Amino acid sequence: MTFIWLIEEIGEFARILRSKEISITDASEELSDIVAWTSSIANLLGIDLESAISKKYPGVCLKCKSNPCVCSK
Ligand SMILES: [Mg+2]
Ligand SMILES: [Zn+2]
Known part of the structure; x- marks a missing residue:
């Protein structure tokens, strides 16, 4: 069910991106909703999201493996 709420928020965010004049306030709120539900799913699965993110990124x-990236050099 939590996953459905996440998809709902992604839908709300998509609607903002499609609008003619994108409201940064509204976009910020929806992105926050998306992160909140993502974090909720991680909790339900027993995933430490912060460690998972720093491991992957x-x-x-x-x-x-450099910062800043030197790939184009
Ligand atoms: Mg929302
Ligand atoms: Zn690089």
Whole structure:
């Protein structure tokens, strides 16, 4: 069920992106909703989201392992 709420929020965010004049306030709120429900799903699955994110995105380029990225050099 939590997953359905996440999809609902993604739908709300999509509607904002489709609007002619994108409201940054509204977009911020919907992105916050998306992160909140994502974090809720992680909790239900017993996933430590912060560790999972820093493991997958360690703050360096995943290709050259450097920060800043030196791939184009
Ligand atoms: Mg919302
Ligand atoms: Zn790189």
